[in-house]
Amino acid sequence: MTTPTGMMKTGAVTDEFDNAASSYDRLVAANPGYHRDLRTSARRLRLPARGEGLLLMDLGCGTGASTAALLREYPLARIVGVDASEGMLRAAAAKEWPANVTFHLARAEDITPGWARELLGGSADAVFAAYLVRNVPDPDAFLESVRSVLAPGGRLALHEYSVADSASAQAVWTAVCWSVVIPAGRALAGRTDLFRYLWRSVLEFDGRSALLERMRAVGLESVASAPLPGWQYGITHTFVGRRPLRRPGPGESGPVSGSREAACPPGEGPAAREGAR
Numbered sequence: 001m002t003t004p005t006g007m008m009k010t011g012a013v014t015d016e017f018d019n020a021a022s023s024y025d026r027l028v029a030a031n032p033g034y035h036r037d038l039r040t041s042a043r044r045l046r047l048p049a050r051g052e053g054l055l056l057m058d059l060g061c062g063t064g065a066s067t068a069a070l071l072r073e074y075p076l077a078r079i080v081g082v083d084a085s086e087g088m089l090r091a092a093a094a095k096e097w098p099a100n101v102t103f104h105l106a107r108a109e110d111i112t113p114g115w116a117r118e119l120l121g122g123s124a125d126a127v128f129a130a131y132l133v134r135n136v137p138d139p140d141a142f143l144e145s146v147r148s149v150l151a152p153g154g155r156l157a158l159h160e161y162s163v164a165d166s167a168s169a170q171a172v173w174t175a176v177c178w179s180v181v182i183p184a185g186r187a188l189a190g191r192t193d194l195f196r197y198l199w200r201s202v203l204e205f206d207g208r209s210a211l212l213e214r215m216r217a218v219g220l221e222s223v224a225s226a227p228l229p230g231w232q233y234g235i236t237h238t239f240v241g242r243r244p245l246r247r248p249g250p251g252e253s254g255p256v257s258g259s260r261e262a263a264c265p266p267g268e269g270p271a272a273r274e275g276a277r
């Protein structure tokens with residue numbers, strides 16, 4: 001990848017997050033609905049029994065906002081936060097967590113079933129990745145890694161900005177970045193590199209249909225997206241999918257197990273879904 005945004009993703013982006021770690025929580029607190037929306041996406045995993053007996057991974061956990069959302073929805077699960085930025089991870093680990101929450105330093109695209117077995121004792125029943133897939137150098141390799149650490153039937157929820165399919169979403173995103181996000185970043189973090197990267201990386205990232213297609217291409221089934229409310233309606237979305245219970249047999253090309261119903265929560269039904277198929 002040769003674009004400035006692409007070069008950031010091979011390493012500099014996590015250095016920038018190291019620099020922003022101390023101001024990150026204040027920055028996201030200025031975004032109305034940030035924590036509520038993370039909880040909505042976590043809920044869209046639709047895991048049973050408040051997560052009892054399940055292992056959940058929060059990839060790109062940052063300072064723990066998404067980890068807290070998972071914990072709120074699934075307080076009985078074992079939850080493992082993973083991030084490649086030591087600064088963000090330190091800020092997360094410094095908070096108070098119950099014993100069922102732990103943190104590990106790793107690049108998300110490097111995780112393997114062997115890593116999960118050795119460090120966590122097995123594969124994940126669900127993976128949550130909030131504001132991560134856009135930041136990895138190779139989203140297909142990342143999604144393949146995620147699929148490989150999911151148990152059969154395991155679920156994935158990506159919480160991500162995606163504006164490429166909508167000219168109005170792109171315009172709103174650019175207006176919000178230059179009037180609010182970049183000035184707030186300058187005021188709170190003292191520099192704007194990460195926030196200008198945020199603006200550009202979202203504009204350059206997949207539209208909803210392309211991301212859903214990537215998810216299908218690595219073999220996830222029941223993939224769908226659903227919107228989030230408020231100013232970011234049409235900008236931020238939850239993308240869900242799950243690993244099939246078994247691999248397709250000879251002559252079978254698509255999903256072969258489980259319901260084709262998209263993993264949207266009850267009450268949000270097909271009308272709230274975007275592009276499920």
Ligand SMILES: C[S@@+](CC[C@H](N)C(=O)[O-])C[C@H]1O[C@@H](n2cnc3c(N)ncnc32)[C@H](O)[C@@H]1O
Pocket residue numbers: 013014017018038059060061062063064065066082083084085088106107108109129130131132135136137
């Ligand atoms: C925008 S923050 C989101 C943090 C958290 N999920 C939240 O919702 O607040 C993105 C996080 O992804 C991490 N990150 C970026 N690229 C990564 C990679 N390749 N592997 C693991 N973590 C990565 C960054 O260090 C940062 O903490």
